[in-house]
Amino acid sequence: MTQQIVIIGAGECGGRAALSLRDRGFEGSITLIGSEPLAPYERPPLSKDAILFAAEPKFVAEVDGFASLAIDLRLGVSAAHIDRSRRVVSLSDGTFVPYDKLLLATGARPRALPAMTSLNGRVRTLRSHADAMDIRSCLGPGQRVAIIGGGFIGLELAASARKLGTSVTLIEGLPRILSRGVPAEIAAAVASRHRAEGVEILCDARIDKVEQTEDGVQVLLEDGSRIRADLVVVGIGSTPNTELAAEAGLAIDNGIAVDSHLQTSDPDIYAAGDCCSFPAAHYGGRHIRLESWRSAQEQGLLAAANMMGAQESGAAVPWFWSDQYDLTLQVAGLAEGATATVRRDLAAEAFILFHLAGDGRLLAASGIGPGNTISRDIRLAEMLIASAKTIDAAALAAPATKLKALLAA
Numbered sequence: 025m026t027q028q029i030v031i032i033g034a035g036e037c038g039g040r041a042a043l044s045l046r047d048r049g050f051e052g053s054i055t056l057i058g059s060e061p062l063a064p065y066e067r068p069p070l071s072k073d074a075i076l077f078a079a080e081p082k083f084v085a086e087v088d089g090f091a092s093l094a095i096d097l098r099l100g101v102s103a104a105h106i107d108r109s110r111r112v113v114s115l116s117d118g119t120f121v122p123y124d125k126l127l128l129a130t131g132a133r134p135r136a137l138p139a140m141t142s143l144n145g146r147v148r149t150l151r152s153h154a155d156a157m158d159i160r161s162c163l164g165p166g167q168r169v170a171i172i173g174g175g176f177i178g179l180e181l182a183a184s185a186r187k188l189g190t191s192v193t194l195i196e197g198l199p200r201i202l203s204r205g206v207p208a209e210i211a212a213a214v215a216s217r218h219r220a221e222g223v224e225i226l227c228d229a230r231i232d233k234v235e236q237t238e239d240g241v242q243v244l245l246e247d248g249s250r251i252r253a254d255l256v257v258v259g260i261g262s263t264p265n266t267e268l269a270a271e272a273g274l275a276i277d278n279g280i281a282v283d284s285h286l287q288t289s290d291p292d293i294y295a296a297g298d299c300c301s302f303p304a305a306h307y308g309g310r311h312i313r314l315e316s317w318r319s320a321q322e323q324g325l326l327a328a329a330n331m332m333g334a335q336e337s338g339a340a341v342p343w344f345w346s347d348q349y350d351l352t353l354q355v356a357g358l359a360e361g362a363t364a365t366v367r368r369d370l371a372a373e374a375f376i377l378f379h380l381a382g383d384g385r386l387l388a389a390s391g392i393g394p395g396n397t398i399s400r401d402i403r404l405a406e407m408l409i410a411s412a413k414t415i416d417a418a419a420l421a422a423p424a425t426k427l428k429a430l431l432a433a
């Protein structure tokens with residue numbers, strides 16, 4: 025019988041899992057171990073409101089909230105080793121915590137540049153609230169930031185930095201920004217908005233080195249050009265935190281490998297959130313790893329249910345959003361393998377691309393638009409993807425077609 029549950033990683037996923045265990049009536053002990061000093065908080069505001077307004081962390085629940093549910097929240101301490109034979113986790117403070125079921129929710133960390141640490145704090149990454157506050161302190165009128173990497177975090181930071189009056193250069197090594205998971209047409213709309221807001225975007229720009237100067241830092245490109253800045257922020261993707269799992273002998277496959285129940289190769293150990301790779305329902309069970317706020321939440325809840333014996337399988341359609349200026353971009357599903365793409369125009373600056381498989385099933389939908397212009401249709405697209413129905417591409421493209429009607433058909 026499960027009496028003791030230990031969760032390693034007090035982020036979005038670990039925090040939600042702990043709360044959900046109590047919500048579902050688990051009466052045994054819950055220990056939630058987090059290496060950061062703060063109670064679990066949401067990361068999406070870090071590149072948005074935290075930079076813009078120095079917003080306080082948005083907590084999943086406050087320390088008192090966990091205490092009132094008798095969840096033993098241990099902050100500022102890391103899990104150092106898992107002894108699977110004795111079912112004990114040893115912590116960096118020298119203590120040990122026994123478990124019947126263990127959840128790994130260790131998240132991911134930003135990839136770094138090789139020489140970053142020697143650059144006097146002028147080259148940073150953005151993952152924690154402390155990172156956001158440090159970066160924010162270097163932004164504003166008269167300040168120059170160079171952002172390396174044209175992915176979501178780099179672009180969101182570029183938008184926030186511009187709003188604060190900072191001069192922004194974004195350096196992308198590939199021919200276009202957002203080349204991972206976002207269609208070129210949407211990436212072009214994002215790039216053109218950034219340029220209109222004054223961001224200088226350099227594509228196909230390969231970095232030779234980043235070095236300190238007397239008054240700041242400079243990025244030297246292979247073509248000989250140099251970008252001078254007061255701060256460089258590196259946003260070149262993330263690495264899942266799998267070391268603890270690997271050292272414990274668990275299977276790793278671009279993340280801690282889990283099955284549809286989020287169970288690792290050890291049936292008493294689960295993994296969820298950014299750190300795990302899981303079989304994607306609706307996509308033939310191929311293993312994927314997501315870095316998505318909603319997925320971290322959903323998987324936290326699923327892991328909690330399954331640690332209590334539910335045996336439920338994950339069935340969510342992958343979904344991600346990004347806010348830049350007044351634009352919201354959303355991607356639902358996985359477009360790989362699509363043989364046709366149709367465009368649906370919704371309003372000025374708002375459109376959705378639907379990606380269809382050869383047999384007419386909807387695989388993915390990606391859209392961009394001001395405010396929540398695209399939200400309803402993307403939500404319905406998620407349901408169409410999950411339904412695996414054959415859909416008429418022309419009907420999808422026609423703005424007059426109600427997607428709800430396609431779902432009901």
Ligand SMILES: Cc1cc2nc3c(=O)[nH]c(=O)nc-3n(C[C@H](O)[C@H](O)[C@H](O)COP(=O)(O)OP(=O)(O)OC[C@H]3O[C@@H](n4cnc5c(N)ncnc54)[C@H](O)[C@@H]3O)c2cc1C
Pocket residue numbers: 032033034035036037038057058059060066067068069070071101102103104129130131132150151152177265268296297298299314315316317318320343344345346347
């Ligand atoms: C700046 C930023 C903006 C984002 N914006 C969006 C967005 O707009 N939309 C969206 O969908 N997603 C967004 N995301 C992604 C989303 O926040 C993540 O997918 C989500 O936080 C993942 O949750 P997690 O709990 O799996 O991992 P995390 O939130 O990273 O939490 C993992 C925690 O585990 C801790 N930990 C790791 N190893 C150990 C150990 N050995 N012992 C103890 N603790 C450990 C870590 O310190 C961390 O606190 C953003 C992320 C960032 C960084």
